[in-house]
Amino acid sequence: QVQFVESGGGSVQSGGSLRLSCAASGSGFRYFVIGWYRQAPGKQRELVADISYGGASNYVDSAKGRFTISRDNVKNTVDLQMNSLKPEDTAVYFCNTYRGVVGTGDDWGQGTQVTVSS
Secondary structure (H helix, E strand, C coil): CCEEEEECCEEEECCCCEEEEEEEECCCHHHCCEEEEEECCCCCCEEEEEECCCCCEEECHHHCCCEEEEEECCCCEEEEEECCCCHHHCEEEEEEECCCCCCCCCCCCCCEEEEEEC
């Protein structure tokens, strides 16, 4: 089983950038598609981006052109570079093995808070 610890969140103004990092422990990391998810207050958890072992990536439409997901299979990390941040990006961000578009399951970490002010 793979476990994750997220870091790198913070507070920025609109247009700013943040780089989130996800550190994985446990066996099997290399076999999983890894996703970055976010959950805003009062909203459902949603997939932001995902990446396969080989580096193939997918993004939700609102993240395309602004966010970049990357993966280091030696260090067992998955990063999310977020540029041109908007207030609507404000949420708690989580990483996990791919859990569908809405992030099913109950084995989630603490996440990292991202707050974007206008």
